[in-house]
């Protein structure tokens with residue numbers, strides 16, 4: 001069976017954060033859409049379940065399986081660039097950096113990206129991965145059409161025109177409706193951006209928050225626990241010439257990774273030092289202004305391992321939530337030194353998108369690997385819930401099915417389609433059953 005398909009048995013799979021691991025019966029690496037289809041048909045026949053893995057950068061047990069794990073690492077690459085309609089066709093396993101480089105060579109880019117670019121395109125879409133900028137939706141909003149192999153082995157193409165009743169369900173679906181093998185993606189002409197980083201006092205920052213959000217194409221900021229300093233990062237279109245990024249990348253690697261790793265180890269060994277190390281880190285934020293092409297600027301290497309929760313709240317709650325977060329960390333003296341990452345995303349109409357029908361603020365809380373995170377995350381989750389927070393599907397959270405039903409008005413419709421496309425539950429694992437069944 002599958003004699004032509006690369007298959008690995010007995011290997012333990014782990015995600016990036018090392019928060020999840022399992023030993024699948026086999027890991028399969030199909031290299032064509034037909035092979036994906038034959039794997040799914042065989043799984044249905046043998047009553048095996050399937051989970052698909054991209055780059056394994058989700059923090060939860062979405063990918064965990066003791067049955068069959070399918071990786072699309074051999075089903076990657078960029079197909080047709082349609083200049084007339086500004087779209088590009090991409091295979092599901094393609095990593096975002098591969099896509100960025102290929103588009104860049106042709107003079108194009110994705111309109112927005114998150115802060116790393118190693119994810120697979122299908123994995124990023126499936127969890128509603130987002131960047132920042134109120135003019136832009138998450139990455140799934142860039143999808144014009146996608147093809148997925150459903151539980152029957154059929155190849156289903158969905159878009160606004162083809163099978164439109166499935167489209168808004170398939171765009172964020174956690175691998176629960178089938179295997180995404182091909183995506184047609186909206187692209188824009190490649191632009192040169194000026195990236196700026198600077199620090200400001202919280203009191204001044206708070207007064208200007210609305211202006212920062214609307215005046216910049218891409219804007220994000222980092223709140224440093226126990227500190228009055230906020231780091232703001234902006235990216236706007238410029239007519240400056242792109243510069244060499246060697247120093248910028250070296251700086252990123254050195255400050256945000258190597259030096260931060262050492263500081264994080266100190267916090268792990270001496271948790272009480274978290275407060276002063278957070279303050280020290282905030283003071284070390286420098287002023288930067290650099291011009292470059294988008295795919296080189298969006299992404300930063302993330303070598304320091306952490307755990308993370310991230311919530312999406314309606315934009316109008318942003319300031320109140322920030323004030324409460326700062327107060328809670330001070331009052332409870334949470335031993336955390338990782339800055340809190342804050343971004344904005346435009347409302348969309350994708351059923352399971354956390355920014356469904358609301359302009360949103362995303363707030364992400366990190367804890368260094370090896371340090372206790374439970375109490376900190378619980379307190380932050382309570383605040384996020386108070387502000388109607390929807391969890392990022394790829395990050396840790398403690399939401400029950402009932403809570404998710406109250407947060408996502410279209411979840412019942414999604415679950416009906418799930419049952420219709422996958423009646424045997426071929427694409428379910430225990431974690432997803434807990435969320436959905």
Ligand SMILES: Cc1cc2nc3c(=O)[nH]c(=O)nc-3n(C[C@H](O)[C@H](O)[C@H](O)COP(=O)(O)OP(=O)(O)OC[C@H]3O[C@@H](n4cnc5c(N)ncnc54)[C@H](O)[C@@H]3O)c2cc1C
Pocket residue numbers: 016017051052053054055056057058059062063072092093113114115116118119120121122123124125126127128129130131174175176178179180181302392393394395
């Ligand atoms: C260091 C770091 C930085 C991050 N930065 C950001 C950020 O800036 N913004 C943000 O929103 N998120 C961010 N994330 C989260 C990350 O983008 C998501 O978790 C994303 O899903 C990871 O993509 P992946 O390819 O690793 O998917 P995986 O984690 O491998 O899989 C995610 C989900 O997609 C499904 N899936 C994968 N491939 C397919 C397929 N072909 N067909 C159907 N389903 C599939 C899987 O079954 C699973 O349910 C970050 C994570 C890390 C670790």
